[in-house]
Amino acid sequence: MKKNLFVKLIALALGFSACHDPSELGFGLGTDGKLNAIFTDTVSVQYSTVLSDSSVNGNGYYILSGKAVDPVFGDVEAVAYFQPSFLPQFNSSGNYLTNADGSLLYDTLSLKENPIIDSLAIRLYCDGSRVFGDTNAISTFRIHRLKNVMKSSNYNSDEKLEYDPQPIAEFSFNLPQLRHDSTNALMAKFVYLPKEVATEMVQAAHEAKGNNDEFLKKFKGFAIVPDKNNKAIYGFGTGLINLSGLNSSMIPYWHYSGDTTSTYYIFNINGPRYTHYDFNRSKTALASLSKSKNEMPLNASTDRLYLQAGSGISPKIDLSALKYLGKDMKVAKATLEFQIDASKLSPQFGKQFYMTLAEADAKNQQRRNSANQLVYLYNGQGDVTVGDQYVLSDTTTYFNVDITQYLQKQIFKGDLNKQLLLLPGTPTTTTGTLILSNDNLSRLVFLKPRLLLYYNRY
Template identity: 25%
Template sequence: MNQFLKRSITFFALPVFILIIAGACDKDMSVMLDNSATNNVGVSFIDSFSIQTSTVQLNNMPSAGRGSILVGKAADSRFGEVKATSYFRIGFSSIANDIPDAAVFDSLNLVLRPNTNRYYFGDTTKTQRLSVHRLEQVLETKTLTGGVQNTALPIYVTGPSIFNDQTFDYSPTSIGAISFAPRVRSLDSLNIRLDPSLGQEFFDLIKTNDLRVSSNENFRDYFKGLVLVPDEDNSAVVAFGYDSVQVKINYTYVGTDGFKRSGYKILNLVDGNLQFNHLDYDRTGTIFEPLTATNRELTSSATAGLTYLQSGTGVVAKVEFPSLKEFLQDENISINKAELVIETSSPANTMYPIPGTLVLLVADFNGVPVSIVQPLVPTQQQPFLLSFYQVGDQMGRNGKYTFNMLSYMKNLKSTSFFDNTSLYISSVIPADSRTFSNFDTALIAVENAKPKIKLNILYTKFR
């Protein structure tokens, strides 16, 4: 085609296409613009590709070293209950025995402070209760290997970790508990009084220079760590900062001036790579009850079109385009623009936060996510394709996420890598540790018992 004709196509197609889009609103459309001079080229827009959707439960979600102590329980009638229990080690900030000779033990307490994002999920208007338990098993990471017939590992598993479905033994008897109002935006800290007999034991070991407190390694063998457990009647999940955890061994003594004074010995959270959150879910009584770690996929036809995404527990929306590759094999078409649009019925700024960003994971024929869709021009700041949440409006339009699919279309047409694969719309971003330690949830909007997910393609056809 000569350069004049190419310029003519661009000049005429763009403004006319904009007018068509503005007038069509949300209606399905298929438009052809003929070039009257040559009668062999046109621009078409389609948004009616057949899409098959399912809700999928991902497994083996790394949960160690994610930067937040997540603890609590929340429930929603649509997707069920979620629960977080946190495990961590503690050790001395200073091994030296610097307690005054005449000091007397006073108390033992655990101090927790909200994380920097002051994250919460659920109803924070009700009183919450947490209990503290003594860990009875050493925290250890696990290395995953390929499964039966060398099944691939998920892309988000990059090395040894503790995974969100793992548990470690802890004493059923609590060593401390607290009830509190989770006003996370204004909450300064939680101060939990712990078993004084345990505190006296710590104090005596330090005072006598016992070998068990001569190093943090020895202390770990003697005291494995702590577990924070939410009450079953809780209604919210709260995140605390792992780097601000303090266990204080408080004591009193008489100073050289004859006045009574107080002091404390501090234990901090040590080895943040072993702090992990056990994340659990219970979908009993919801439309998603059949979705489990073993029954990992539930088609949207079985849920009246409803599907959802959830960080932490690893719930994603699977999408497949049965006729797309055949369409792209037509040598007489050229894709000008392609967008995947996902509408969500979950409003922003509620007690159930929604994901701010989504990615597209590529799952192999076994349903294991093995790669991430990349943009046309990957950069260090954005090495893979992202979609940021777009707020709805006062006219009742839903919030949405939009992906530029040009790079995916190009690769789907030119390589065999994407054969027998599907896409997972995911709020779990492998490079972002925060997405493994929250419960951000987005329910996809439904229209005519189908998810409101559309693939919009603008293409030029040479006839």
């Protein structure tokens, strides 16, 4: 039996040597320096594409607006909602200033009597990392006032907010128009709003006396709504609160009688904010996916798996078949190998480069802990609010995910009835970790994956 396994191992290793580095496949895993682990890529791991019932993107680094047609994932419309906020106070090093209780200190907008309002500008900054569709075509947008103030808790991307039907401003541009003529750097787009909105804004800010919560309760925000004929979607950075100036903002200007210059105040867009997405997949291979039917087996999608940020679409990996390998299995190395379907790549819809793993629950949703927080896999552990970082190289068609530690832990627990989700991620402030990313529409399509598994017997 051992001889047959050894022969099979050598044959498989030779067969894969053209596309795999031997060290990656587990050569030298034995304690004596010899090839003594059993290798298989034939375990009947089940794969599918699933759809999350909710895709939270509130308070992200970007808000998106526009319309585009993705040839793989279908039509999508994005509407940006946001509410301006006071700027926090910083010291000369750029660090936040806080109250005694640790809460942020905010700037105070103080007015003298009888200010004369000059203008109000929305400064929309697009850094180019969140653009999708035909960005050479001219896109038109309209700004509407929300009918109610936004809540401070997170929003799902399928939630809609009511706004006044009559827009207060309209603007058009394409991506080349945002580039500086000589440096080619992307510049902000300034959109001017009616003076009465500016009057309301500065008065509410003055009365709040630096209390950001009070200002947010009084001043209703805005929706950026795309024209129905648009062909591109743009992401406008709200970003980390910092002093770089590379974020979107709102700037009212005013002066007093006798002044020769205007006074201004910068409101950031780090208050409540999110993007509403409306997807139409009816003419795509993903047409059967819905909230009531949220899983599509691999064989029902021409042996392909789909991943798209913002939409809740992600691959699911069912590991339960591994239990049939026996309880005496000791995992030496386990790698999920995903091959990118290059035929589905498009320069208009960027690749998703960062990914992470999480366990799926019985409803194909990312598992949550007892505090209702989304949890991930981190160093083989579960129930943590950040996940391991896996990064796609732009120079390869393969994407490998190491699940060795996780499988070792599950075998020790005697629990291999597990399903994992491969999720789009965005880096956190902790090096090498990610959380779910829904503030963009980057995507990937994978050919049928393989589990490259090396294991020993006790």
